[in-house]
Amino acid sequence: MRLSRYFLPVLKETPADAQIVSHxxxxxxxxxxxxxxxxxxxxxxxxxxxxxxxxxxxEEQQRAGHxxxxxxxxxxxxxxxxxxxxxxxxxxxxxxxxxxxxxxxxGPTNEELITDIFRSYVxxxxxxxxxxxxxxxxxxDEIRPRFGVMRGREFLMKDSYNFDLTKxxxxxxxxxxxxxxxxxxxxxxxxxxxxxxxSGPIGGDNTHEFLVLADTGESEVxxxxxxxxxxxxxRNIDYDDVGQCQAILEEFTSRYARTDETHDEAAFNEIPxxxxxxxxxxxxxxxxxxxxxxxxxLGATVDDGQGGRVPVHMGSHGIGVSRLLxxxxxxxxxxxxxxxxEGVTPFHCGIVNLRQGDAGTDAACADLYSALVAKGLExxxxxxxxxxxxxxxxxxLIGLPWRITVGPRGVEKGMVELTSRRTGESEExxxxxxxxxxxxxxEAVREA
Ligand code: 5CA
Numbered sequence: 512m513r514l515s516r517y518f519l520p521v522l523k524e525t526p527a528d529a530q531i532v533s534h535x536x537x538x539x540x541x542x543x544x545x546x547x548x549x550x551x552x553x554x555x556x557x558x559x560x561x562x563x564x565x566x567x568x569x570e571e572q573q574r575a576g577h578x579x580x581x582x583x584x585x586x587x588x589x590x591x592x593x594x595x596x597x598x599x600x601x602x603x604x605x606x607x608x609x610x611x612x613x614x615x616x617x618g619p620t621n622e623e624l625i626t627d628i629f630r631s632y633v634x635x636x637x638x639x640x641x642x643x644x645x646x647x648x649x650x651x652d653e654i655r656p657r658f659g660v661m662r663g664r665e666f667l668m669k670d671s672y673n674f675d676l677t678k679x680x681x682x683x684x685x686x687x688x689x690x691x692x693x694x695x696x697x698x699x700x701x702x703x704x705x706x707x708x709x710s711g712p713i714g715g716d717n718t719h720e721f722l723v724l725a726d727t728g729e730s731e732v733x734x735x736x737x738x739x740x741x742x743x744x745x746r747n748i749d750y751d752d753v754g755q756c757q758a759i760l761e762e763f764t765s766r767y768a769r770t771d772e773t774h775d776e777a778a779f780n781e782i783p784x785x786x787x788x789x790x791x792x793x794x795x796x797x798x799x800x801x802x803x804x805x806x807x808x809l810g811a812t813v814d815d816g817q818g819g820r821v822p823v824h825m826g827s828h829g830i831g832v833s834r835l836l837x838x839x840x841x842x843x844x845x846x847x848x849x850x851x852x853e854g855v856t857p858f859h860c861g862i863v864n865l866r867q868g869d870a871g872t873d874a875a876c877a878d879l880y881s882a883l884v885a886k887g888l889e890x891x892x893x894x895x896x897x898x899x900x901x902x903x904x905x906x907x908l909i910g911l912p913w914r915i916t917v918g919p920r921g922v923e924k925g926m927v928e929l930t931s932r933r934t935g936e937s938e939e940x941x942x943x944x945x946x947x948x949x950x951x952x953x954e955a956v957r958e959a
Contacts, residue, residue, distance in 0.1 A: 512858065514893045514905075518555050521905060531727040533840035534659030536849050540909045542836070549656025549664030556909060557836065559857035561667065564699065564835050565646055567854065568669045571695040575687050575750040577642040577671050582624050584648050588614035590623040594808050600712055603651045617650035620713065622805045622827055625672045629823070630811040636676045639813065639823070642684055644671030646832060660833045661793065662729065667833040674823045676815065678802065681824035685717060685800045686756040688828040692721055692796050693743040693763065695830065699839055700852025703795050704738055705763055709772035713827060715801025720770055722792030725841040732792045734768035735782045770794075793838045800826040849910030850932050853956045858891040859883070860949055861906040865918035867896045875922045875942065879915060882946045888953060890915075907932065913952070915945050 520541040529535040537543050542557030553561055569579060588606070591597035597604075597616075605617040618624070625643060633641065646669045656664050673684035689705060696703035701723050708720035722732055724739075741763060749755055767782055769775070770792075779787060806812070806822035815821045831838075843850045851857065860883070864876045876892060883890045891911060893902045906914050916928040921939070929945045930937040940948070 512889070512891050514891060515895050517891070519905075519909070520554065521908060529659065531658050531661070531837075531841070532844060533661070533727070533837040536840055536844060536908070537659055537836065540849060543660065549653060549662070551660060551663065551665070556857050560836055560851070560855055561833065563855045563857070564832055565667075565669075567698050568646065568695055568830055568832060571691045571698070572644055572669070572671065574694075575642075575691045577644050577691075579645065580643055581645045582618075582621055582628075582647060584618055584650070585615050586618045586621075586624055588616055590627055590809075591616065594623050594626075594805055596623070596712070603653065605650050605652050618647075619649055619651045620668075620827070620829075621645070621647075621670055622672065622713070622825075623809065626805045626809045626811050626825070629672075629674055630806075630809060633674070633811075633813065635814050636816050640673065640675045640680055640684060642671055642673040644669060644828075658727070658729075659837055661837040663833065666831065669830040669832055671828045673826050673828075674806075674811075675825070676813065676821070676823065678800075678824050681800055681802070681826055682717075683753050683756060685798055685826050685828075686753075686760045687750050688798045688826075689719065689763070690748055690750070690756050690759050692798070692828075692830065693759070694748075696721065696723075696795065697743050698854045699835065700854055701795070701835075701839060701842055702739065702742070704732075704734065704768055704792070706732060706734065706768040706770050706792075707764070707773050708770045708797065710799055710801070713797075713799050713801065714804045715799050715826070717800040717826075719764065719798050720794045721796040722770070723795055723838045723842055724790050724792050725838070726791055727841055728791035728793040730792045730794050731771040731774075731789070732769070733771070733774050733779050733787075733789050735766040736786045736788050738763075738766040738768050793834070793841060794831070795835055795838050796828075796830040798826065798828040800824075844910070847904070848908035851910045851912055853912050853952060856910070856912050858911050859888040859953055860890050860913040860915055861909075861911045862890050862892040863899070863902045863906060863914060863916045864892070864894055865899050865902075865916060867894060869919055871922045872917050872919055875917050875927070879917065879927065879942045879946070882942065883949065886946060886950050888946075888949055913949060915942075 522539045526538045543551045607615045649668045675681040703721040703723050705719040710718045803822040812820040812822050866872045912932050914930045926939050928937045
């Protein structure tokens with residue numbers, strides 16, 4: 512993409528109403544624009560990152576055998592009356608009436624709708640286990656939408672739903688989700704710690720939230736610092752292997768880590784004092800096992816193979832896809848702007864032409880651009896007639912992890928400069944060496 516043809520409305524001024532750094536940077540980098548309180552338009556740069564995050568979520572869900580589908584945003588109130596949640600959900604649910612006077616709602620979550628689909632088609636244990644998921648917009652009429660995409664009213668969520676014959680099978684689905692989440696967040700350059708939490712309006716006793724530690728996080732958390740040394744890394748997982756998934760759950764949840772709702776001071780004080788931490792965190796996902804809470808009232812039963820019919824055991828598992836943009840920026844930025852991890856960057860690298868209009872640098876940039884595209888990489892070429900300082904500032908603000916600078920002196924020697932956004936270190940090399948280096952870097956990311 513050539514910047515002169517792109518739509519990147521960066522802001523010079525720091526928006527006064529944005530309280531946290533990720534919100535400020537998303538506005539300044541022209542990624543989002545507020546449409547109304549807690550509701551945002553995704554401008555091209557923000558939309559690109561959102562799609563990258565979705566892609567990683569899809570890949571990791573499908574790797575574990577979970578099946579993608581899509582349910583609507585508007586739901587009929589009748590199903591929610593059947594489960595008993597229509598009244599319980601309270602003012603966070605946006606209720607609407609259609610022209611026929613039928614009660615509808617903008618879905619805050621999808622347990623009822625998916626259970627209705629399940630009961631309509633599945634009636635035998637032979638069709639289990641089954642895990643379906645979608646990535647869809649949700650609406651929660653939050654009393655205080657704030658911090659940009661962190662606490663929106665409209666937000667994008669990945670929600671999966673497992674259907675199993677027994678509690679044991681459903682717990683395997685729970686553990687399997689935990690494993691997929693560890694991998695998913697690491698691919699986005701995040702450390703997200705599973706913590707014991709409260710289940711709120713979704714229900715059930717078994718639940719973990721995934722928290723990214725950040726001073727601006729809305730959740731208060733307590734944990735054993737030893738947990739931050741764990742990393743999922745490059746493990747080969749058999750998602751059908753009950754023992755393997757269970758072992759990973761134990762490895763990642765055996766240390767004390769809880770949100771304030773379930774915090775237990777006595778248990779916390781058993782951790783050696785030097786490892787006790789209280790901090791703030793951003794909740795980027797939550798997994799639940801709630802048994803037959805929805806299958807029973809909605810009559811989602813299966814033949815159990817022994818002549819009886821039993822309600823299925825279920826769980827639901829969410830990832831805050833749009834919130835993740837904010838979380839990643841909170842975890843990865845400096846005073847100049849965003850620093851995207853390679854896994855989610857909107858463009859693989861920037862190209863800065865230091866002397867636009869000069870035949871030599873223009874031609875070198877055009878060649879470099881084609882060479883990168885030929886290798887499947889997507890560069891953002893700043894071909895505007897701007898000062899070098901302004902071009903660097905824009906690149907630093909939007910946070911592409913790599914920048915290639917092309918200037919007249921370098922071009923004479925057949926050299927360009929490759930700069931890491933994270934370390935600020937630059938290296939002079941030939942254009943083809945720069946392309947090869949980036950190919951290697953992004954191949955390693957793709958394999959992750
Ligand atoms: N049905 C379950 C799991 S699918 C559910 O709704 N879980 S949840 O309430 O925990 O939401 C899942 C994730 O969505 C949260 O962990 C959080 O990352 C994200 N989320 C929740 N509310 C908001 C919000 N107002 N703005 C942005 N993201 C949100």
